[in-house]
Amino acid sequence: MSKREKRAPLHHDADATPSIALTHGQTVWLMGEMGLRQGVSASTFNYYIKSLRKLGIPFEKGKGQSDGHRHVTYDFEELMELTLALLLRVYGWLPDDVAAGLRNFRDDLRPIYRLAYQDSxxxxxPPAFLSVPKGERGTVEGLFLDLNIRYAAGHMIDFGPPRTISPFEAMSAYARSQSPARAYLPLNVTAVAEMIVGNSRAVPSIRRGRGARQETPA
Known part of the structure; x- marks a missing residue:
């Protein structure tokens, strides 16, 4: 899978991002609070997030990968990418093709992450409205991300280009889907941004180095 030609940035005022700088331990805690541990132990989850660095997730090449960057911090866009990677796991692991897609389209995805924060x-x-029993109506809001991931015979044949779609377009895609696997259907990135920002306000102070594992909330 090759990276396509870089295209022009989205024409939105999506430059502002929340000021977030979390340590690795705080990031592990945050991902756990967001329900992304999926029943594994804290130590296993900690190791898995560290192992994603070797795949270039969520850091640019060089950050967090050399002895000179022993202590790294995660900003908002890196937390968004990490969350997306954890949501795209299959059987508890991130497929290599998906990791490559996240890296290759990083320049396209980061403006979308910022746009999701602006949408929050x-x-x-405009919201999409759903009819529910007894005359009530359900409302679907947010910015949705379609990664254009396609599979055939159990193998990914395409990733991207990513695009933003409206709540109505997202609900239409869900309704038309013939697959019960919802992971690769449009994702509400506004909801992801809100979860990251909201939970980061409550992140505890976690000591680095020896003893840090014991202080990391389970």
């Missing part, structure tokens, strides 16, 4: 402050798309 001021909705970009």
């Amino acid at each position: 402050l001021r909705r970009i798309y």
Whole structure:
């Protein structure tokens, strides 16, 4: 799978991001609070997140990979990429092709992450309304991300280009899907951004180095 030609950035005011700088231990805690541990032990989850660095997730090449960068911090965009990688796991592991797609389209995805944060402050798309029993209506809001991941015979044949879609388009995609595997259907990235920002406000102070594992919340 090759990276396509770089295209022009999205024409939105999506430059502002929340000021977040979490240590590795705080990031492990945050991902656990967001329900991404999937029943594994804290130590196993900690090791898995560290192992993603070897795949270039979520850091640019060189950050967090050399002895000179022993202590790294995760900003908002890196937390968004890490969360997306954890959501895209299959049987508890991130397929190599998916990891490559996240890296190759990083320049396209990061403006979308910033746009998701902007959408959490001021909705970009109008909501979609669903009819439910007894005359009530359900509302679907947020910015949705379609990664354009396609599979055939159990193998990924395409990834990207990623695109943002409206709540109505996302609900239409869910309704038309013939597969029960929802992981690769459109993802509400506004909800992801809100979870990261909200939970990061409550992140504990976690000591680095020896003894840090014991202080990391389970």
